[in-house]
Amino acid sequence: MEPITISRIFLGFLLAKVLVQSYLELRQVKTLESNRDKVPADFADTIALADHQKAIDYSLDKLKTARFFRTFDLIILLLWTLGGGLELLHRQIAFLGLSTNLAGIAFFAGLALISGILGLPETLYSTFVLEEKYGFNKTTKKTFITDMLKGILLSAIIGFPLLYVVLMIMDKLNDLWWLYTFVTIVLFQLLMIFIYPTFIAPIFNKFSPLEDESLKERINNLLAKCDFKSNGLFIMDASKRTGHGNAYFTGFGKNKRIVFFDTLLKTLDPEEVEAILAHELGHYKRFHIYKMIFVSWLTLFLGLYILAVLMKLPAFYMGHGVMTQTNYLTLALFSMVSGVYTFFSTPISTHFSRKHEYEADQFASLVSKKEKLISSLLKLYKDNASSTVQDQLYSNFYHSHPHARDRIKALRAL
Numbered sequence: 252m253e254p255i256t257i258s259r260i261f262l263g264f265l266l267a268k269v270l271v272q273s274y275l276e277l278r279q280v281k282t283l284e285s286n287r288d289k290v291p292a293d294f295a296d297t298i299a300l301a302d303h304q305k306a307i308d309y310s311l312d313k314l315k316t317a318r319f320f321r322t323f324d325l326i327i328l329l330l331w332t333l334g335g336g337l338e339l340l341h342r343q344i345a346f347l348g349l350s351t352n353l354a355g356i357a358f359f360a361g362l363a364l365i366s367g368i369l370g371l372p373e374t375l376y377s378t379f380v381l382e383e384k385y386g387f388n389k390t391t392k393k394t395f396i397t398d399m400l401k402g403i404l405l406s407a408i409i410g411f412p413l414l415y416v417v418l419m420i421m422d423k424l425n426d427l428w429w430l431y432t433f434v435t436i437v438l439f440q441l442l443m444i445f446i447y448p449t450f451i452a453p454i455f456n457k458f459s460p461l462e463d464e465s466l467k468e469r470i471n472n473l474l475a476k477c478d479f480k481s482n483g484l485f486i487m488d489a490s491k492r493t494g495h496g497n498a499y500f501t502g503f504g505k506n507k508r509i510v511f512f513d514t515l516l517k518t519l520d521p522e523e524v525e526a527i528l529a530h531e532l533g534h535y536k537r538f539h540i541y542k543m544i545f546v547s548w549l550t551l552f553l554g555l556y557i558l559a560v561l562m563k564l565p566a567f568y569m570g571h572g573v574m575t576q577t578n579y580l581t582l583a584l585f586s587m588v589s590g591v592y593t594f595f596s597t598p599i600s601t602h603f604s605r606k607h608e609y610e611a612d613q614f615a616s617l618v619s620k621k622e623k624l625i626s627s628l629l630k631l632y633k634d635n636a637s638s639t640v641q642d643q644l645y646s647n648f649y650h651s652h653p654h655a656r657d658r659i660k661a662l663r664a665l
């Protein structure tokens with residue numbers, strides 16, 4: 252295939268992606284706007300008009316912001332690829348006269364630095380303007396800057412050695428490099444699962460053991476009922492950054508920790524906390540977590556194999572604006588453009604994610620009070636200013652969680 256054909260295919264996919272995104276967004280905006288003056292019948296008793304309107308405005312503002320920065324990102328992507336940006340950066344690095352693998356590290360460091368700077372306006376805007384406007388932002392400028400520095404330091408300490416190993420494998424192991432890289436990344440991820448809760452997460456947040464004895468007893472009863480062994484219940488100081496609430500698990504095997512955002516405990520009563528935790532346990536007990544990990548490994552395996560095939564085709568990198576063939580350039584190019592091609596698989600993954608949510612709700616209704624799960628969902632919707640109005644098609648495409656109305660309906664029907 253000629254490079255020009257690849258360029259045309261790339262632009263075609265890009266255009267299709269933009270059209271699909273814009274069409275879905277248009278539908279969503281219309282649905283939100285036309286429902287602004289009235290709370291949907293299903294929620295008329297539970298959600299006040301003012302809260303409903305705040306949720307609609309928040310959703311609309313988020314959409315507008317996303318649209319603006321998406322256009323910006325699209326231009327950046329075109330500049331990096333067909334515009335010759337990757338090639339240009341590679342030439343600058345070549346002047347340094349480093350060994351191939353060190354040049355690779357320098358290249359990715361440069362790429363990360365430039366992308367980081369270009370991404371800063373969006374992070375700043377959504378944290379300090381958008382989230383601020385709706386009262387969710389609790390991040391101070393100091394926290395923001397220290398978070399950023401810690402993040403950079405961590406990615407350098409953890410990311411660069413991994414990248415160096417991958418580049419070495421690509422360099423030395425000829426045709427089977429992709430298989431060895433796959434194994435390396437999987438082992439690395441397993442290591443991260445073990446060290447993340449105890450070593451990395453505490454760099455960013457404070458985790459204190461749950462001390463409320465009656466809540467602890469309630470939760471331990473639930474864990475015993477579900478035959479779930481955990482290595483401690485913790486409260487995380489999420490309120491340091493955001494007003495949004497959540498609960499989650501980290502770790503594996505005996506190293507599992509249950510973490511509650513302090514923001515969640517502030518909003519929900521003990522029975523509701525129990526119901527939310529029961530839902531999270533449902534994800535675990537119904538093997539969703541293992542399924543997701545399996546799917547992500549399968550995707551990685553296929554992705555690396557496809558990359559190994561494409562690397563041998565000059566038309567692939569030339570068609571995307573890269574003229575020189577080096578391992579690190581192709582790696583960077585592939586990670587940059589693959590999202591354009593995989594965008595159309597989004598509804599498949601969100602479909603399974605929504606299915607899992609129903610299953611986890613169903614599990615929660617077996618081991619805790621489903622009325623409490625419903626009331627906690629309503630409270631979280633209100634507190635997070637999530638809109639109870641959604642365009643069906645938009646929601647089917649993007650949303651990892653089912654529509655509140657459908658979730659509550661399904662719970663009531665159980």
Ligand SMILES: [Zn+2]
Binds near residue numbers: 530531534607608611
């Ligand atoms: Zn869930």
